[in-house]
Amino acid sequence: MQSFRTELENPVVERDIIELEKKIRLFREGQIPEEKFRSLRLARGIYGQRQPGVQMIRIKLPYGKMTLEQWKRISDVSDEFSTGNLHLTTRQDVQIHFVSLDRTPELWSKLDLDDITIREACGNTVRNITASDRAGIDPQEPFDVTPYADATFRYFLRNPICQDMGRKIKMSFSSSDADTAWSFMHDMGAIPKVRIVNGEEVRGFKVLVGGGLGAQPYLAHVAHEFLEADQLIPYIESVLRVFDRHGERASRHKARMKFLVQKLGFEEFSRLVAEERIANKVKSYPIDAEAWPDVELPAADVTLPAYTIKDAQKYEAWKATNAFRQRQADYYAAYVRVPLGNISSVISRQLVEALRPAVANDVRVTANQGLLLKYIQPAHLPYVFSVLETAGFAEPGFDSIADITACPGTDTCNLAISSSTGISTALELVIAEEFPDLVYNKDIKIKISGCMNSCGQHGIASIGFHGSSLKSGGKVLPALQVLLGGGIVGDGVGRVADKVIKVPSKRGPDVLRTLLRDYEANAQQHEKFNEYYDRQGEKYFYDLLKPLTDLGTLEDEDFVDWGQGDKFATAIGVGECASVVIDLVATLLFEGEEKLQSGKIALDEKQYADGIYHSYSTFVQTAKALLLGEGVSCNTQTGIINDFDKHFVETGKWPLDGSFKTLVLQINQNEPSESFAKEYYQQAADFYQQAHAFRNQAAAVTAQ
Incomplete structure (x- = not known):
């Protein structure tokens, strides 16, 4: 493939894109196994399609928000790299299809020009964090959950605790007790609550854990009826640490959070979560919601272009079913029905330009595959309808039985x-x-x-x-x-x-x-x-x-199936919602070395909690490699730690003062201080070097 380089303002993103290009090149040269590469590209939002040789790219829009500039940027990227279609998803993402793998680094760089990411949109990561599309304008909301959803998204993006879990994690923020983000069906869900303490209003969340749909649906457990807002992110971090360590990794059908909660029981699960708190990067994570930037509103005295409404009766139905008065009494919001979530780039650009004078610069992708336009002056509703009518997107009945x-x-x-x-x-x-x-x-x-x-x-x-x-x-x-x-x-x-x-x-x-x-x-x-x-x-x-x-x-x-011309035949491929277990010893050792390198970078940048977690991952990946070399396969990180003691330490193959479990699980016995981070990193580095020597010695004996 042709080498691609870009100069981006964000060096972290630039490093990501250059790393993606490098990994694609190594994969093309046969230096990275296909299953390992699958895991890597999924965590970069690159998903294999039913059609061979092309990719679906999932664009991660936290809580479904797009600025008008971002909407246009995505449209332009779809034209250049895809088919000119934008597919809105039930996770408030945008997907584009039929993209060449080799062009994905350049595609990502174009998206980043308007601060759009594909990082961790797929794979065994924290997926897009969804929220009620009405957040911030909902007449029923106790407060706007948008700043909290945004902070959660940013805190866990690239966070080492959730880069390669047993399965994906889905989170939602509802705007009110109406629970329109469906907290009960998520791995973690949050519903805003307010309590009065000593005469002061205190913000918090009802927190639910362990829900999910799929072939075996489970309703989530209530973890907290009221968790103060500054404790939400630390609690989520503790939950993810438990999921990473104890979650299933061999059978993807049993690897979701709901199965771990069922296996452990919610009481034991909660005990393990509480145990992790000491290791958290932060014990409190306050969010200054008052400092949240104001929405860029349309000008109050704007002069709109001339327009006509072709179907006055449809306008009245549309206004009755698709528009509602915001909690900001001087404004309306309006929903756009997008059939099957598909809207072309051409129509998107047309809407961006025509709507710009009349709507806020904050468009939300809805969880039922539509769009929400905000801060419309009542007198401007007919104009907005006319723009949608001209574009063919003015059907009434948003979120009705007719909106499938x-x-x-x-x-x-x-x-x-x-x-x-x-x-x-x-x-x-x-x-x-x-x-x-x-x-x-x-x-x-x-x-x-x-x-x-x-x-x-x-x-x-x-x-x-x-x-x-x-x-x-x-x-x-x-x-x-x-x-x-x-x-x-x-x-x-x-x-x-x-x-x-x-x-x-x-x-x-x-x-x-x-x-x-x-x-x-x-x-x-x-x-x-x-x-x-x-x-x-x-x-x-x-x-x-x-x-x-x-x-x-x-x-x-x-x-014959709907929309098909040939006789029906089941043709189910390999799903890519999670990475596949890698059983190649050399590959696992290489991963251990990569984790060690990441740990060193984190320590150099004084990111001690991140460095500690990279060191922990080095222990686990390296031990897994050694166990697989002995024919022992494990399905959880806890199992790897226990089996290493059983097959190596207790048999005398691995000299160690104390148990491997005690060595590794120092991670949840210590605060993430500089001194512990450096000591733990050195122990992980020593363990990796010993493992390398052990494998070399074993290979030499086999060669004889």
Whole structure:
């Protein structure tokens, strides 16, 4: 590949980009194993697609925020490196597809010109931190969570404690008890609370831990009903340390936080978290929310360009369903429905320029794949609608039953079983043509995923679908698993949808028609859908939909998935949501050496807590290499530490005064002082050198 260099204002980012280019070159030359390289590129937001030879790039937008300049920059980058499409995700990211691996360093450098990162957007890291899109303008919020979400994002970006965990970590900040960021389904979730102490208002958070969707959904545990705001980041750090040390690493299907909490029990998990506090970089992390920069507002006396509204009736529906008055009483905010989360770079630039005079320089990507425009003067709402109408993005019914959330499915994802985008389009058509009044219904949510992993959040939908397959007459056909009854209760309480029945995918529209007609006919006055579901019970809906499962009436089209021309066949690739376990001894020793080098850099820069954690990682990676050399495989860092004592120290293979466990776990027995950091680093360096000598000696004996 051609060497690429850039001069960026941020030397940390520049070092990252140059390192990425170097690793790509070494991978191309065959000097880095493919599985190891996969882990490295994922942590840089570079994700393999279903189509070979190209990458999906995930752009990390903390709490979904884009300035207008960033939106334009992403559009320009998509044109130059991708296909000119921006895909908005349920994690408030933006993804672009079909990117050449060799061009990713240059792509990253172009994004950084407007302070946009792809670092840790994928892989076994702290993923994008999401938040209620209304944060800062929510009439129900006790305070704006944006500064706290932002501080959390910045604190854990490049933090050594979360660079190579057993699995990914997802966090959310809700703006109020309405819990619109779904704290109950995250590894960690925070809901703002206020208490009065000695006549003073004290900010804090209700903190939840261990939630998750996927094939086995779990609702999160309440860790703190009220944790003072300055204690939030130290608590998160302690949790991540426990997850890194005790979390599963061999089986990715059991490696999420929810499984560790289940395995240990929440009481023991909490005890281990408390043990880690002494090792934390900080014991208190106050955030000066009052110093948070003001939003750049549109000029109060701006003169807008001339405009016309083509459909006045649609404008009234749009205003009723997509706009709301902010807690700042003089302003409105307006949502933009983005079908399937896809918006072109051309339309994006058109919107940026046309909207600039009328909206704040703070656009939020929403968790249902739309956009939120803020600080619109009431008199400017018609103009904003006209701009959206001209661009083809003025449909009413944001976050209604008509606004379906769907992952990309088989369009690009390796794990997808059947199409989610095709069925989503078909279901939206059913609502538009047969149930048009439901555009005002924001009670019922429809969410679709291409597989059981719930990237489309089907597990918390009122009506959810995930891709599957069925067999009939020796042939395979695309299918949909139907789930009902999921959603938000509030204040950290959620509902996981029930798996009710599986039907051929082409019958998805009939499923929706049947459910909605039954609800319209039999629901009591003002009875919400989930209330109706609870009253009737799962068996009622199974019987209601059972006729649609009859495989004796299949037609040829039932064997072709939505939007496809060929007969259906399951073609699931290797998922890349986490790195694969590396069992090459030399590679692990090399990683140990890299951790040691990172530790030295951190000490030189007086970042003692970071240096200590790099030293800890050196111990673990090096011990793992030696154990694998003896044929011993471990699935947790704790297991590695214990097994090293068992197979090396206790057998006399490794002379050590005391146990390896005692040596390594000094990390959570000491404050991160300069003296301990330097002493611990030297012990790790000595251990690595001894390991290198041990391996060389073993190789020499084998050669004889």
